[in-house]
Structures are given as C-alpha cells and as structure tokens.
Amino acid sequence: MADEAVLLDFGGTLDADGVHWSPRFHAAYRAEGGTLDLAAFDPIFKMSDQALARLPGIAALGFRAAIETQARLLGDILPERDRVNPAAVARRLHADALAVVRRNRPILERLARRYRLGIVSNFTGNLQPCLEELGLARLFAAVSDSAVVGCSKPDPRIFLGTLATLGARPERAWMVGDNFEADIRGAAALGMRTCWLGPPERPLPPGAGDVPTVRIACFVDIERVLA
Numbered sequence: 001m002a003d004e005a006v007l008l009d010f011g012g013t014l015d016a017d018g019v020h021w022s023p024r025f026h027a028a029y030r031a032e033g034g035t036l037d038l039a040a041f042d043p044i045f046k047m048s049d050q051a052l053a054r055l056p057g058i059a060a061l062g063f064r065a066a067i068e069t070q071a072r073l074l075g076d077i078l079p080e081r082d083r084v085n086p087a088a089v090a091r092r093l094h095a096d097a098l099a100v101v102r103r104n105r106p107i108l109e110r111l112a113r114r115y116r117l118g119i120v121s122n123f124t125g126n127l128q129p130c131l132e133e134l135g136l137a138r139l140f141a142a143v144s145d146s147a148v149v150g151c152s153k154p155d156p157r158i159f160l161g162t163l164a165t166l167g168a169r170p171e172r173a174w175m176v177g178d179n180f181e182a183d184i185r186g187a188a189a190l191g192m193r194t195c196w197l198g199p200p201e202r203p204l205p206p207g208a209g210d211v212p213t214v215r216i217a218c219f220v221d222i223e224r225v226l227a
C-alpha cells in the first residue's frame with residue numbers, strides 16, 4: 001500500500017542540508033571576524049537559544065526577525081572581546097537559509113500533491129509565522145511546534161499527535177530529519193520509516209541498528225528515496 005504521510009523536521013532539514021543552527025551561526029560569526037572556535041561558541045549559542053525561547057513576544061516572530069533577535073541575544077552574551085556585528089551575522093544566516101528554502105520549496109510542493117505533509121519541530125513557539133514568511137505554511141496540513149504542543153521530539157506523543165491530525169498511521173508514514181536522536185530514533189521506535197539528512201561523513205551513532213531506513217546528504221534527493 002502507498003505511503004500516506006511524510007513528517008518533516010524544520011531547522012537543519014528544510015533550511016540547511018543537515019547542518020545544525022549552532023555551526024551555521026558559528027560560521028557566520030567567524031566570517032564576520034569572530035575568533036572563538038566552535039567548542040567555545042556552542043555553549044554560548046545554546047544560552048542564546050534558551051534566551052530566545054523565553055523572550056516575551058517570541059510566538060509572533062517570523063523567520064528573519066527570529067534570526068535577527070537571536071543574533072542580538074548572542075551578541076549580548078558573548079564576551080565583549082569576542083563580539084561581532086549581530087546584524088551582519090543575521091544577514092548571512094538569513095541569506096543562506098533562504099537560498100536553501102527557495103531551492104526546497106518546489107520539491108515540497110510536489111510532495112504535497114502525493115502525501116499529506118506535516119512538520120514536527122523542536123522549536124520556540126513561532127514556527128507557524130516562520131513558515132508563513134517562507135511561503136511554506138500552505139503545504140503542511142499539520143504543524144507541531146514543541147513549544148506550542150508541550151512536548152518535544154523524541155517524545156512519541158508529538159509524532160503521534162501530528163499523524164493523528166493528518167489521519168495517517170505510523171507504518172504508512174515517513175519521518176525526515178537531521179537529528180538522529182530526536183527525529184530518527186524517535187520516529188523509528190513508532191514503526192515509521194525514516195530518512196536521515198546529513199553530510200555523508202557524519203557517523204551513525206552507536207546502536208543505530210537497522211535505522212535509518214535511508215540517508216541522504218541533500219534534501220533534493222528526497223523524492224528519489226521516497227519513490
């Protein structure tokens with residue numbers, strides 16, 4: 001029987017080919033003259049992530065505004081000698097992400113004609129305005145933002161709730177994502193087929209077993225592996 005639904009992660013899956021936000025922010029930070037290495041930068045980035053999630057009014061922030069806000073929050077936390085221009089960091093991040101989203105949009109439009117599509121994302125409560133700004137909202141019949149739903153991947157409830165909204169069964173659905181623990185292991189445990197997106201050199205974590213069903217290095221390959 002044909003597959004019914006495809007659930008997709010958002011960050012790192014639809015806006016970058018498996019590169020997480022922290023290394024993307026770090027690359028933009030270095031390009032603007034920042035000197036911290038990724039190991040030193042990453043914990044500071046995670047603090048900015050938490051600060052963003054706590055921000056009053058976060059639920060209304062679109063994609064560009066959220067990137068600009070996080071770049072500012074990051075700039076406030078970085079040691080003074082290690083700061084760079086937050087607006088310039090945000091411009092780089094946004095331009096790169098937008099280019100990937102624009103490339104992926106026609107692929108998602110074709111998928112939306114064959115499958116019921118849903119997004120399952122560990123996000124900050126503003127996924128819906130982000131999708132609207134990016135011209136993607138109309139393609140998804142279910143959008144689960146962890147901060148809105150009240151549970152995060154890999155909690156089975158967020159996958160099952162999204163599938164229920166779509167009227168689809170796990171064994172007839174795919175999950176596509178870049179985070180092995182959250183996206184792939186979580187969905188595979190429910191009997192979903194899984195597509196892991198990431199650079200080819202990224203190793204499978206220990207104990208992966210027969211998971212994922214497939215892996216791809218570029219979102220453009222998604223139609224080929226689902227077919």
Ligand SMILES: [Mg+2]
Nearest residue numbers: 009011012178
């Ligand atoms: Mg992700």
